[in-house]
Amino acid sequence: MKATKPEAIDHAVTILNIDDNEASLYVKSRLLRSEGYKVIEGSTGSDAIRLAAETKPQLALVDVKLPDISGLEVCRVLKNNVYTKSIMVLLVSALATRSEDKVAGLEDGADGYLMEPADPKELLAMVRALLRLYRQEKALSSQGRLLDMSKDSIFMRDEQDRIIYWNHGAELLYGWGREEAIGKISHELFKTEFATSLEEVRSTLNRDGCWLGELVHITQEGRRITVDSHWSQERDPDGKLGAVLEINTDITERKRAEGALRLLAERQETLLEERTQELTQSQTRLRALAMELSLTEQHERERLARDLHDYLGQLLALSTIKLDMAKKQPMHNSLATLIAEVQEITSNALSYTRTLVSHLYPPVLQRFGLPAALQWLAEQLRLSDFHITIQGKTQISPLPDDWARFLFQAIRELLHNCQKYSHVSEATVVLEQSEESLRITVSDQGIGFAMDSVMDHIPNGTNGFGLFSIRERMLSLGGKFDLIAAPEKGTQVKLVLPLMNVLVALDRNPEASMSSAGRSMEAGRLDCSKLRIIVADDHAMVRQGLCEVLAKYQDIDVVGEASDGEHVIELVNRLQPDVVLMDVTMLGVNGIEATRRIKQNHPSMVVIGMSINNSSEVEEGMKEAGAVAFVNKEVAVEKLYETVRAVRGITISNV
Numbered sequence: 318m319k320a321t322k323p324e325a326i327d328h329a330v331t332i333l334n335i336d337d338n339e340a341s342l343y344v345k346s347r348l349l350r351s352e353g354y355k356v357i358e359g360s361t362g363s364d365a366i367r368l369a370a371e372t373k374p375q376l377a378l379v380d381v382k383l384p385d386i387s388g389l390e391v392c393r394v395l396k397n398n399v400y401t402k403s404i405m406v407l408l409v410s411a412l413a414t415r416s417e418d419k420v421a422g423l424e425d426g427a428d429g430y431l432m433e434p435a436d437p438k439e440l441l442a443m444v445r446a447l448l449r450l451y452r453q454e455k456a457l458s459s460q461g462r463l464l465d466m467s468k469d470s471i472f473m474r475d476e477q478d479r480i481i482y483w484n485h486g487a488e489l490l491y492g493w494g495r496e497e498a499i500g501k502i503s504h505e506l507f508k509t510e511f512a513t514s515l516e517e518v519r520s521t522l523n524r525d526g527c528w529l530g531e532l533v534h535i536t537q538e539g540r541r542i543t544v545d546s547h548w549s550q551e552r553d554p555d556g557k558l559g560a561v562l563e564i565n566t567d568i569t570e571r572k573r574a575e576g577a578l579r580l581l582a583e584r585q586e587t588l589l590e591e592r593t594q595e596l597t598q599s600q601t602r603l604r605a606l607a608m609e610l611s612l613t614e615q616h617e618r619e620r621l622a623r624d625l626h627d628y629l630g631q632l633l634a635l636s637t638i639k640l641d642m643a644k645k646q647p648m649h650n651s652l653a654t655l656i657a658e659v660q661e662i663t664s665n666a667l668s669y670t671r672t673l674v675s676h677l678y679p680p681v682l683q684r685f686g687l688p689a690a691l692q693w694l695a696e697q698l699r700l701s702d703f704h705i706t707i708q709g710k711t712q713i714s715p716l717p718d719d720w721a722r723f724l725f726q727a728i729r730e731l732l733h734n735c736q737k738y739s740h741v742s743e744a745t746v747v748l749e750q751s752e753e754s755l756r757i758t759v760s761d762q763g764i765g766f767a768m769d770s771v772m773d774h775i776p777n778g779t780n781g782f783g784l785f786s787i788r789e790r791m792l793s794l795g796g797k798f799d800l801i802a803a804p805e806k807g808t809q810v811k812l813v814l815p816l817m818n819v820l821v822a823l824d825r826n827p828e829a830s831m832s833s834a835g836r837s838m839e840a841g842r843l844d845c846s847k848l849r850i851i852v853a854d855d856h857a858m859v860r861q862g863l864c865e866v867l868a869k870y871q872d873i874d875v876v877g878e879a880s881d882g883e884h885v886i887e888l889v890n891r892l893q894p895d896v897v898l899m900d901v902t903m904l905g906v907n908g909i910e911a912t913r914r915i916k917q918n919h920p921s922m923v924v925i926g927m928s929i930n931n932s933s934e935v936e937e938g939m940k941e942a943g944a945v946a947f948v949n950k951e952v953a954v955e956k957l958y959e960t961v962r963a964v965r966g967i968t969i970s971n972v
Contacts, residue, residue: 329355330354330355330375330376330448331354331355331356331357331372331373331374331375332349332354332355332356332357332374332375332376332377332378332444333357333359333365333368333369333372333374333376333377333378333379333404334346334349334356334357334358334359334378335358335359335360335361335362335364335365335368335377335378335379335380335383335388335391336360336378336380336409337360337361337380337382337383337384338380339360341380341411341433342358342360345378345409345440346358348437348440348441349378349441349444352441354444357372357374360383360384361383361384361385361386362383362385362386362387362388362390362391363385363386365377365379365383365388365391365395366391366394366395369395369401369404370398370400370401373401373404374404375404375405375448375451376404376405376406376407376444376447376448376451377391377395377404377405377406377407378407378409378444379391379392379406379407379408379409380408380409380410381408381409381410381412381413381418381422382410382412382413388408388409388410388422389408389421389422389425389427391406392406392408392422392425392426392427393425393426393529394529395426396425396426397426397527397529397547397564398527398547398549399547399549399562399564400549403451403454403455404451405428405429405447405448405450405451406426406427406428406429407427407428407429407430407431407443407444407447408422408427408429408430408431409430409431409432409433409435410430410431410432410433411432411433411434414432419432428447428450429443429446429447431443467484467486468486468566469486469564469565469566470484470486470487470489470490470491470544470563470564470565470566470567471484471486471487471562471563471564471565472484472487472498472503472563473560473561473562473563474503474560474561474563475560476558476559476560477502478502478503478504479500479501479502480498480499480500480501480502480503480506481499481560482499483495483498483499487565490536490542490544490565490567491506491507491534491536491537492536492537492538493506493537506537507534507535507536507537508534508535509532509533509534510532510533510534510535511532512530512531512532513530518530518548522548522550522561523550523558526549526550526551526552527547527548527549527550528546528547528548529546529547529548530546531543531544531545531546531568532544532546532565534565541569542567542569543567543568543569543572544565544566544567544568544569545565545566545568546563546564546565546566547563547564547565548561548562548563549561549562550562601793603789638859638862638863638866638950679693679694679725679932681693681932681934681935682721682722682725685934685938686712686713686715686716686721687713687716687721687724687725687748688707688710688711688712688713688748689934690721690725690934691705691707691725691728691746691748692707692934693932693934694725694728694729694732695707695746696933698732698736701736702742703732703735703736703742703743703744704742704743704744705732705743705744705745705746706743706744706745706746707746707748708745708746708747708748709747709748709749710748710749710750711748713748713750713755714750714755714816716755720794720814723790723794724757724812724814727787727790727791727812728746728757728759728812730783730787731759731787731810732744732746732759734784735759735761735763735808738763738764738766739761739762739763739764739765739807739808740763740764741761741762741763743761744759744760744761745758745759745760745761746758746759747760750816752816753815753816754796754813754814754815754816755813755814755816756811756812756813756814757811757812757814758809758810758811758812759809759810759812760807760808760809760810761807761808762807763807763808764804764805764807765802765803765804765805765806765807765808766802766803766804766808767802767803767804784800784810787810787812788800791812791813791814794814795815796812796813796814796815797811797812797813798810798811798812798813799811799813847871847872847873847874848872848873848874848895848896848961848962849874849876849892849893849894849895849896850867850873850874850875850876850894850895850896850897850898850961851875851876851877851878851879851885851888851889851892851894851896851897851898852864852867852875852877852878852879852898853878853879853880853881853882853884853885853897853898853899853900853903853908853911854879854880854898854900854903854927855880855881855900855902855903855904856900857880859900859950860878860880863898863950863957864878866957866958867957867958867961870958872962873958873961873962876892876894877892877894880903881903881904881905881906882903882905882906882907882908882910882911882914883905883906883911885897885899885911885915886906886911886914886915889915889919889922890918894922895923896923896924896925896961897912897915897922897923897924897925898925898927898961899911899912899924899925899926899927899939899944900927900928901926901927901928901930901935901938901939902928902930908926908927908928908939909938909939909942910942912924912926912939912942912943912944913942913943915943916942916943923945924939924942924943924944924945925944925945925946925947925948925960925961926939926940926944926946926947926948927947927948927949927950928947928949928950929949929950935947946960946963948960
């Protein structure tokens with residue numbers, strides 16, 4: 318036979334259900350009503366306090382998180398009011414679910430604490446248990462023993478402030494027996510220290526009928542105690558104020574513990590700050606290390622490119638010149654064919670070397686800056702059917718070499734990522750500059766990716782920088798790295814570099830050059846019908862090969878050789894040649910700068926640029942500096958000679 322539910326006798330029980338979540342409020346109310354309870358609903362802390370005073374429910378089901386005041390505060394108000402103190406308070410919460418939250422709720426006077434979503438059976442079991450406790454406490458109250466059993470100090474004062482009731486808790490707390498206390502004025506038994514004035518406390522009591530706060534009392538033994546005090550006062554039907562009920566809870570140990578916890582928290586905060594500072598310093602050192610590693614990689618790229626250009630590339634160029642000279646000698650058809658094949662192989666090797674040098678460290682970056690280097694990069698990627706649109710600034714403030722190298726490498730890495738992973742054939746690079754910063758944006762409209770799949774994991778370090786390395790290097794330079802990406806919505810990376818503290822002044826003051834007027838010419842000048850030429854190249858073998866080629870022509874006279882820019886400037890001032898064959902890449906002052914200085918002091922001087930690098934940027938750089946022509950070193954001997962001879966009429970066709 319099925320047992321009768323205890324709730325069958327609880328049809329008269331009223332439960333106050335307070336929750337600002339309509340769905341949760343509805344579910345709990347429906348469950349309680351299905352068990353026969355009368356349910357009154359509210360959605361705020363103010364509703365809870367008002368309805369509790371008006372309806373006197375046996376139990377209040379209160380959500381911890383309410384829009385005006387918290388459920389904890391509601392619990393404290395209800396428990397500290399003599400007229401609502403007997404109401405059982407069951408706190409519920411879906412947010413404050415930590416053990417500390419539960420402890421705080423119970424410490425504030427709650428009779429129970431449930432974490433939502435609660436099992437309906439568990440909720441009903443808790444309600445039944447609290448109602449049983451309520452009935453027991455009411456029974457004790459009806460027998461007149463509740464106040465004396467309370468550990469709190471409870472006493473009542475009349476209109477003249479005389480003690481008219483003194484419970485056992487008050488005896489234990491203050492040291493005065495009931496017979497000693499009754500009839501005495503409160504300040505004769507203990508001294509009270511108010512955080513605010515006594516007048517303010519009484520004003521609040523007269524206005525609201527209650528006052529709640531902390532007080533410091535001095536007991537009979539002279540002990541200082543801190544109490545959580547609640548005063549309440551009623552008016553009779555005529556409006557006259559009645560006796561004051563004062564309930565004091567000793568919180569001295571709690572306050573001492575709070576002080577100790579506060580001190581511990583301060584120590585922990587100090588320790589946390591120290592550890593945070595250590596971690597920040599470690600992060601700074603790691604970023605500095607990442608920057609050094611990146612710089613080392615860039616410098617090694619530059620060194621390899623320079624070695625390839627300065628040695629292997631020059632040897633291949635010289636070999637091409639020598640083979641071209643050999644073709645002019647009488648030989649059998651088979652030998653001529655062999656030389657032609659070797660010349661083709663050498664030319665291919667030179668082309669490959671030039672491409673490899675450009676990929677390792679494009680000379681255009683050092684000579685013409687970042688915008689020109691990006692245009693060159695766009696041309697290279699266009700050869701593989703990937704189109705880059707460069708927008709914005711074509712000229713930017715000069716940057717330190719290391720910064721320019723890093724930005725170029727970072728942008729190239731980002732574009733290669735677009736080419737490999739975006740599934741589109743085009744991307745955009747935007748250069749923007751203000752007084753404060755340089756901003757570079759690389760974007761595509763490809764398939765994108767989920768942000769947390771890349772930046773929150775350590776990238777592979779097998780090739781290139783990787784997004785993580787680029788970000789860390791930007792942060793180490795005081796800049797920003799912003800990544801915006803989403804599946805099927807493309808990718809955008811913005812590099813922001815502050816200019817105020819990082820731009821360095823580049824030395825652009827050319828050394829003063831004396832005018833050539835008045836300088837004595839080289840004694841024994843050759844026949845003026847011959848073209849007097851200076852050959853400038855920092856590679857002795859290449860220089861020698863060029864001189865040998867030109868020496869075979871009767872109308873050309875090589876009057877000087879130079880190995881660097883400073884030397885060729887000095888020779889031009891001293892020898893006054895007709896033509897200068899100027900290598901672009903030389904140590905110290907390069908060919909472009911040397912040409913610029915020569916043209917400043919000798920506007921009519923004819924300069925022909927030479928390089929194994931046939932990029933349009935290099936050629937344009939020489940032309941802007943004042944060169945009238947530009948040739949590749951491996952050009953056929955006849956074309957080199959034709960270019961040199963064409964200077965008589967200054968009608969040059971580029972080779």
